Amino acid sequence: MIRTSKSEHASINLRVDGKPVKADVPPRLLLCDFLRSQCGAKGVHVGCEHGVCGACTILVDGRAVRSCLMFAVQAEGAEVKTVASLGSHDNLSPLQEAFRAHHALQCGFCTPGILISAQAFLTERPSATRREVEELLAGHLCRCTGYTSIVDAIMATEETTA
Numbered sequence: 001m002i003r004t005s006k007s008e009h010a011s012i013n014l015r016v017d018g019k020p021v022k023a024d025v026p027p028r029l030l031l032c033d034f035l036r037s038q039c040g041a042k043g044v045h046v047g048c049e050h051g052v053c054g055a056c057t058i059l060v061d062g063r064a065v066r067s068c069l070m071f072a073v074q075a076e077g078a079e080v081k082t083v084a085s086l087g088s089h090d091n092l093s094p095l096q097e098a099f100r101a102h103h104a105l106q107c108g109f110c111t112p113g114i115l116i117s118a119q120a121f122l123t124e125r126p127s128a129t130r131r132e133v134e135e136l137l138a139g140h141l142c143r144c145t146g147y148t149s150i151v152d153a154i155m156a157t158e159e160t161t162a
């Protein structure tokens, strides 16, 4: 149960990228801002704060969600995973490696959210068609790449992990 103190802060417990986190947060603090400011999760990018651009997408209990549309208190007890959970600089995940190989990122601002969405999508739809991947990306705004190389990278990941 979430407890709210007189100072209007709520105590929450959750896991972020495998690590337990305990914090007192204002009830109206957005989950994206909590992750960046109090958990060091700088891979959570914040663009529109309206659920439109997809940059802030993370996994909450295995489901891809916009962290700008959740309050931190709503993540009480949740298993949260950001892009940092996928791989590391020296050990890229297959999806990250495909993005690198297919030049699917330029400025990289949209990339963490797209990687998370694509990872969740591939887990559920390991044999998705190119059209379905394009539809997935309709939920993400990228100002740099024109999307083609991103679709190529996701399709290539399907082939290597099939």
Ligand code: FES
Pocket: 045, 046, 047, 048, 049, 050, 051, 052, 053, 054, 055, 056, 057, 066, 067, 068, 069
């Ligand atoms: S910052 Fe969350 S969808 Fe744009």
Ligand code: FES
Pocket: 104, 105, 106, 107, 108, 109, 110, 111, 141, 142, 143, 144, 145
């Ligand atoms: S790579 Fe720059 S916004 Fe997508």
